Amino acid sequence: PSRLENTTAILPIAYGSIAFYLGPQSDEYHTHKWTLYLRSPDPNFDLGKAISKVVFQLHPSFSVPTRELTEPPFEVTESGWGEFEASIRIVWRDEAEERSTILTHGIKLYPNRAAPSADPASYMNTTVPVVSEKYDEVVFTNPKLEFHSMLLSA
Numbered sequence: 001p002s003r004l005e006n007t008t009a010i011l012p013i014a015y016g017s018i019a020f021y022l023g024p025q026s027d028e029y030h031t032h033k034w035t036l037y038l039r040s041p042d043p044n045f046d047l048g049k050a051i052s053k054v055v056f057q058l059h060p061s062f063s064v065p066t067r068e069l070t071e072p073p074f075e076v077t078e079s080g081w082g083e084f085e086a087s088i089r090i091v092w093r094d095e096a097e098e099r100s101t102i103l104t105h106g107i108k109l110y111p112n113r114a115a116p117s118a119d120p121a122s123y124m125n126t127t128v129p130v131v132s133e134k135y136d137e138v139v140f141t142n143p144k145l146e147f148h149s150m151l152l153s154a
């Protein structure tokens with residue numbers, strides 16, 4: 001009954017990965033250090049107000065592939081050797097009465113090479129990270145009144 005009618009609420013989100021090549025500190029299984037994250041593109045909005053937890057699902061080669069975070073920053077930092085597709089499940093706060101949102105993100109360790117002849121120095125670089133970020137908007141249809149007003153408050 002407390003759902004608003006003919007209303008949509010929109011929550012902008014940004015998610016992605018940032019990866020650094022480890023250079024001389026590399027070993028066979030740890031060539032890169034990366035962070036997979038979910039954040040608000042609006043620095044004044046605290047995503048923690050809307051989210052009860054974020055579950056990051058990593059590749060099964062990680063010893064603990066499921067990582068749950070109940071407060072910001074919603075991110076996981078790891079070291080590894082390969083690119084893979086991770087999933088990010090957002091569980092909204094109970095009072096929202098919304099189904100969870102599932103995102104996927106390909107963790108990118110290597111930059112796009114312009115040409116096969118590209119200088120390896122351009123991707124074997126320990127100071128320039130490889131960033132892959134997406135911007136998206138979660139749409140809540142006929143949201144609960146309290147959830148809607150919370151999303152509108154900065």
Ligand code: SLL
Nearest residue numbers: 059061062079080081082083084
């Ligand atoms: C594949 N793309 O499809 C590869 C999988 C998995 C990467 C890459 C584990 C690190 C660790 C890691 O980096 N896995 O064991 O700590 O086969």
